[in-house]
Amino acid sequence: DIVMTQSPDSLAVSLGERATINCKSSQSVLYRSNKKNYLAWYQQKPGQPPKLLTYWASAREPGVPDRFSGSGSGRDFTLTISSLQADDVAVYYCHQYYSDPRTFGQGTNVEIK
Amino acid sequence: QVQLVQSGAEVKKPGASVKVSCKASGYTFTTYFIHWVRQAPGQRLEWLGWINPGNGNTKYSQKFQGRVTFTKDTSASTAYMELSSLTSEDTAGYFCAREVGWSHFDYWGQGTLVTVSS
Numbered sequence: 001d002i003v004m005t006q007s008p009d010s011l012a013v014s015l016g017e018r019a020t021i022n023c024k025s026s027q028s029v030l031y032r033s034n035k036k037n038y039l040a041w042y043q044q045k046p047g048q049p050p051k052l053l054t055y056w057a058s059a060r061e062p063g064v065p066d067r068f069s070g071s072g073s074g075r076d077f078t079l080t081i082s083s084l085q086a087d088d089v090a091v092y093y094c095h096q097y098y099s100d101p102r103t104f105g106q107g108t109n110v111e112i113k
Numbered sequence: 114q115v116q117l118v119q120s121g122a123e124v125k126k127p128g129a130s131v132k133v134s135c136k137a138s139g140y141t142f143t144t145y146f147i148h149w150v151r152q153a154p155g156q157r158l159e160w161l162g163w164i165n166p167g168n169g170n171t172k173y174s175q176k177f178q179g180r181v182t183f184t185k186d187t188s189a190s191t192a193y194m195e196l197s198s199l200t201s202e203d204t205a206g207y208f209c210a211r212e213v214g215w216s217h218f219d220y221w222g223q224g225t226l227v228t229v230s231s
Contacts, residue, residue, distance in 0.1 A: 038216075040218070042218075047226050048223075048224075049208050049221035049222060049223060050158065050208075050210075050218075051134065051209075051221075052217060052219050052220055054214075054220065055216065055217035056216075056217075061219070067121060078216075093157070095158070095217070095218075097212075097216055097217060100160075100174075101160050101163075101174045101175070101176075102148070102160040103160065104157050104158040104160070105157065106157045107157055107189060109183040
């Protein structure tokens with residue numbers, strides 16, 4: 001199984017400041033034949049299902065604010081919130097869909113400092 | 114618009130089974146895989162497996178193999194997840210999610226809380 005490890009577990013950022021969340025996979029999720037990274041990021045608020053933010057490591061889902069951006073390749077990935085808003089308080093998960101079983105990171109709790 | 118609407122919360126005794134439904138609307142049910150994911154309190158998301166509503170093929174996580182069954186009713190655009198031999202460790206929110214090709218999950222159900230308690 002591919003193990004996904006996020007850092008940090010928790011992050012407190014001032015409004016308007018940048019938040020950076022890292023995700024490392026135990027093996028590469030880059031599929032060489034199509035050069036795509038099989039990695040997505042989700043946001044989850046209390047009592048709600050996860051919401052898709054980015055996929056293929058860096059493609060933003062339509063409707064997601066452009067302050068959210070995904071980057072990285074191979075085993076190392078980052079989700080950046082360029083200017084934190086109050087509505088961004090949530091838990092963020094990375095997710096690999098390179099192989100079954102699909103696996104998720106342990107989550108990063110983002111709050112306002 | 115695409116929607117996945119799940120059945121309501123359940124309370125079960127240890128050893129019992131639970132069946133959760135996931136009704137799809139706003140798209141052609143048979144053209145997207147449905148995955149099942151659960152989340153125990155304070156835990157990370159955990160994948161249970163998928164069903165192909167087009168032909169009924171399924172794949173289960175090894176952890177749940179033999180205890181979980183996915184089915185579908187194409188006429189009702191509904192997928193089902195049944196989990197048997199429940200223990201307190203199965204207390205969790207259970208989500209269905211639509212997969213885009215072999216890819217990410219773009220739509221999720223609202224979740225169904227299953228509580229296992231004697």
